[in-house]
Amino acid sequence: MKTLYALLPGLLLTSAALAQTTPGGVRIGAAGAPDAAAILDISATGKGLLIPRMDSAARAAIPTPPDGLMVFQTDGRQGFWYATGGSWLFIPDKARAGDNLGNHVLGRNLVLNGQRIVGGTAAAPGTNGLTIDANGLVRLRTAIRPLNTYDNGAGLRLDDADAGLLVRTTIGYGSPTPPLSGQGDRLMWLSYYGAFRAGGVDGTQWDTGNLGFYSAAFGYNNLASGNYSLASGFRNTVQGSYSVTVGSNSFVDQTSSASAAFGNLCRVKGSYSLAAGINALARGRAAFTLGERCTADADNAIAMGRYASAGDRSGTFVIGDASVNDTLRASANNQFSARYAGGYRLYSNAAMSIGVVLNAGSNSWQITSDSTKKELVRPADGNQFLERINGLRLGSWNYRGQDPRTMRHYGPMAQDFYQAFGHDALGTIGNDSTINQADFDGVNLIAIQALYRQVLELKEENARQHQQIQQLQSRAASAAAAPAATNTAALEERLRRLEALLGAQAQR
Template sequence: ILIPRMTAAQRTAIPCPATGLMVYQNDGDTGFWYYDGTNWISISEIRDLVFERNGTTIRQKEYYDTDDFIIGNDSLPQNGVAITNKILFFNKSKAAFRSGQLSNSKNWSPDSIGLASFAFNITTKAKGKYSTAWGQGTTASGPKSTAFGYQTKAISNQSTAWGNLSEASGTESTAWGYNSYASFFATTAWGYYTEASLDLSTAWGDYSKASGLSSTAWGAFTEASGTESTAWGDNSVASGEKATAWGQGTTASGTRSTAFGYQSQATNNQSTAWGKNTLASGIKSTAWGENTTASGENSTSWGGWTKAYGKYSMVGGYKTKAPSAFEIVLGANNTNYTAIDTFVWNGNDRLFTIGNGPSTTNKRNALTILKKGTIGIGSVTNPTYALELPQNSSLAKGHGRAYAWDTYSDSRVKFLQKPINYGLDELMKLVPKSYIHHSSTFEDGVLSISDEGEHTIGLIAQEVYKIIPEAVQKPEDESKDLWSMDYEKLIPVLIKGMQQQQETIEDLKEENKTLKQQLQNVMERLDVLEKK
């Protein structure tokens, strides 16, 4: 059988070729061609079949070590050539597989194909050794890297990028979600616009950032920038080394500091703030509750609107303040004062206070103890005596009651003992009076006398001082304190006066006895004379 011979142009020019028509083409792709009813098919290579059936397996017949494989194009992409096509191929020399669509791209050129790499879908790029890229516009350029999704990038060794526009550029890093970035060794960024930017850091959630070494940021708009710091919740910031911030709007900026709750701040080393709007700004300070402040070193503030300013100070309750070092305040609305020292012990500063003020405009103390040991009750906030009650006529304020009150009086501690010089003469000079005793307080160096008072009797300290000064306590500063009387000191004078009076009585009795005897003698003599 002689098959017609012709050129390719003659073959394609045959009008309405019959199905099964066979010709031999003698130019171009020489060989036998037949028409299948729709297209011309080359059969010249049938004698050199590339594939064969081996049982249930279709396999390549030969050239296993050199042949590439492609579907959708007549050759593999070349370096420097951008192509637009839908193809599937296996690059034998690089053991790399590609399948999908390119659009004016060089991503599947040999210089962009990593050894044993895998790239699927649209304009993906797996350039790193053993890398994998899936999706659209993804890039896996690091060895053993993986990129999935849309425009994700896995740039470094063993990095993984998933989602939309996420980028994993650190070694062994992972970026998941939308616009997440993991840029350092073993970092992890998950969620929406998260960023892990230092070794071993982790960012999860929405706009969270972990920029400190081994730091962790979880939630929305959280930031962990300190080494080994942790930020959880909403807008929480942990910037101190090993700091922890939990909740909403919390800040832990001190080394090993902790902030929990809402808008709490722990700003100094090893400080702790819990609750709402609390602030622990002192070293090792603790603030708990609502709007509490602990600014002194090792200070503690509990409750609501409390403030511990002094070193080692502690406050609890409502709107209490401890301005001096080592001070403790409990209760509510204690009175204000200016501390002498917020860092070291000073005897004239307060040690312990119980506030019982009903409001910020009516601050009060139920008890005030100074570091030197003096105790003030009620409105006595700067006591001079070991125990001092206010100058107030009210039973509930200025009076005290006890079953007994003993006074030390041991001869062993009383030296230079001698009789007192006071006596009846001094007592006769005292002027007992009745009067209205008004309540009073000192405010900024001014004596404030209230309208309330009590009708009573007694002595006037200034008058007694001129006669028996030992029975009077004269204030060092009359703008801060009142004169006072120690009525017990008058007892020895009264005793001495009574003794003097008794001596006079005894003298008078003896004199009277003598006079009576003399009178009797006179009477007896008169009787004798009358009888004569």
């Protein structure tokens, strides 16, 4: 202890000799005044300043550390820590951190000064990276593809982007010239047009002049120059506004509005029209075509199936089957035409047990009349039907509004027919404004059967009467023939007598 007390004066004298104090600062380790900007100026060779060392628990136990207090932490995240605002911040090691930025919040803008933000490591930094120009244009460049490979790894990827992706612009703002023109594959959002492009082109399909406002094109060689238009697939063109093409080699021209083409080689030349299938054409206002080589080439025309055409007739509906390669064409405006070589079936109930059939090659409708599909069959009084028919108003007439010179008809009135035949013992048959052809035929057959039976009865009666007449005639003939025979015998007897008398006289 005595030795320690003896050393203290010497140490104090040595420190005093090495430290030079001047107003406003202290210099240690060298003679002369301290740097004017320093409160403490330490000079040394082969030695340094040893900051207090402690573990993380000891550092955290310092109560209310003042701003600027620094320690060296010996465990956990080893290194220098300093206090600010009552919290501790770590000073990262450049060699280990590798970003030269530190772990802190920027106090001002980070200026790239023409440099890029790249990946890699400090020892092997990447070359492809992020650039931001003075106007805020962000680019990933320049991605260099390695030799003999088509995958350089560059791109943009958002993992678990639960908030989605938002790009806000205003139409008419920005440049009307796309950032890249000509052929090539790319993804583009064009703020000036509010338009989107994704895929590729081999020419000018995505250049200025071929970009409709609020339009979109996806796929290869698709052109959407109409406003609010969409083209998707392969080599499609949409020049009309509010229009769509999906498929390949299809076209909506500039005169069309709110029209669509779907399929291959489909064309639309008219507003509010649709062409779908293969080699389908809709040319007219509100025209519709669906199928193969179908043409709706008139306003409000519909062509469907295969080789069907409106024939430039408006308001027509034409349907064709696949039996031949010959086009079925409408022959008049507002006409329905259909060709089905296999026939037609029209059912009027869900079970498909009631309806009409036009078999292949036939020229009239056949109604369902299978006895196995009928029930509650009741016989009819044919003679009564004949009496009722006798009371019908029968004659010729024409429908109101039709030309009586060319559109006259024969037949009964529905009201009379319904009154005469509209009810049987079980229910109602038909109504008082229309006549069912099957019921009409049924009434006729019942009446014909009654007439035939009456004819048979008349024939039987006639045969009986004819037999009676023959019997009477036979009796009359017999009665007339008896006296004549008696007279003849008498004459013969008289003749024999006369001959005998004459012979006797001759012998004398």
